[in-house]
Amino acid sequence: MIAFILRRLVQSVIVMLTVALVAFALFRFVGDPIASMVGQETTLAERAEIRQALGLNDPFPVQFWSFLTRAVQGDFGISYRLQQPVMELILSRLPATLELALVSGIMAFAFGVGFGVYTALRRGNWLSGSIMTISLIGVSLPTFLIGVLLIWVFAVELQWLPSFGRGETVYIGDWWRTGLLTSSGRFSLILPAITLGLYQMTLIMRLVRAEMLEVLRTDYIKFARARGLSNRAVHFGHALKNTLVPVITITGLQMGSIIAFSIITETVFQWPGVGALFINSVRFVDVPVMAAYLMLIALVFVVINLVVDLLYYAVDPRLRVDRASARS
Template sequence: MFAFAVKRILQAMIVMLIISCIGFAIKHNFGDPVRDLVGQRVTPAERAEIREQLGLNDPFLVQYVRFLGAAAKGDLGLSYFFKKPATEVILKKAPATLELVFCAALIITLLSVPLGIYAAIKPKSLLSRIVMGVSTVGVSMPVFLTAILLIYIFSVELKWLPSFGRGETVLLFGWWESGLVTWDGLQHLIMPSVALSSIMLPLFIRLIRSEMMEVLESEYVKYAWAKGLRPRRIWWVHAFKNTLLPVITVGGVQLGIMVAFTILTETVFQWQGMGSMFIESVERSDTSLMVAYLVFVGFVFVLVNTAVDIIYGLVNPMVRVAGRK
């Protein structure tokens, strides 16, 4: 198991190296940060001096090696617009995005598991047909359209929920600005988290249903029925436990995707998280902040997938054997 974990960690480091190279190449060729940093009144000579001070005239390889050395220390560059370290700007915006992803993942878990199991146990019932029909529509509907429909129904027509912003937040642990501990913050969180969960919820319902139906046809489940075990024990202990393996694998990948997909959700709801920060950095040609965001999101992807691979290897030893082969 130790060799398996080391192999996955080395693969993760290679992937991060590739992500950093792609991100830095975008920074090297996208826009002119000096122009957006100083405005139009600065003379060309002063601009050339600033470029020299920032190291923007150095060859690409020299700049990239310097970037890697700083990134290893947690320094992803200086935001040209905020005049602050990019890591500091991202960490300030991260709580909003992570809380949104957490609530969306909670909604997905609480709804997909019972609905997927019910649709597998009683595939011909009316509720199962409705669930599968709605999930088909949900897979086809883009998240921004879902968000706009939620705003129209619950904010414009019914006037039940606020349509934008984070609401009242409280500072926790000295740096985490949270809306989960205030009623106003929770009200503002409902629609964005529901909209974000609509991306993955239909997928997980269909995945759990298909895996559960396959497991229910296996020999050991038929043997459990023959022994006279209670249906609930067969469904939850024998069947659902073995359904979780592929769900964990897909869930790890989709969790990273949700972090990236918050860009659309945060834009519609004016949610001040990392997604809206990235859009603003593109508009301002703040290339340092763009690269820092790409590296951070890539790190989340790699970290989650590496953790899932290691957990999957612990749960299923056949994965470790296949990896050695």
């Protein structure tokens, strides 16, 4: 077990290093950072001076090493556009994205598993038929279109929910600005959370349904019925737990995508999160921000993968190191 975790940690570090290399390479190939930092009247000599001061004339490995050592300490430099430390910028925007991702992730998982189980158990009744049909829409419509449609129906026509922003926010601690504690914050969260989570929900739902149908056909379910267990025990105790093993993987990876794909939703809903920050940075070739964002998303995926692997161990005893040797 320990060896497994160590091995996974080493793998994670390698992945992060690779991403760091790509992120760092961005600095060199996206354009000349000096050009976007200085005004038009800056002389060539002054530009060369800045270039020297920023260490941009150093050889590639030296620059990469200093990027790495500073990245490890959480220092990604200063945003070209906003002239603020990148880490500060990202940290101030991260709570918005995390809250959005978390809420839509939980929604996607809860409704996905719920609908998946329901449609698997009540195959052929009209309600599960309609759920399956509607889920097709969720899978096939692009996120931004769903967002725009929701805004049109619920914000413009019905005027039930706000169409953009986070609503009122309050601070928890020094820097975590949350919208979850105010009613306008919670209302503002509904539409973007649905937009972001709908695709993941339908995906989880279809996966749960397929797995559940598969598991319900197995011998141990037949045997559980033959032992006279109640339907509830058979469906939720025995079938659902076996269904969840593959579902955990997908859901975990989807959680990463939710954070990564929040870019689109945040743009549609003017949500002040890191995704919106990234889009604006791309427009202004704000390379330090882009690089930091890339590293952040990579970190999220690496951590989630690790958690998913550990969850396997919790759910499936066959993966654990044998306590007793199998004897006959």
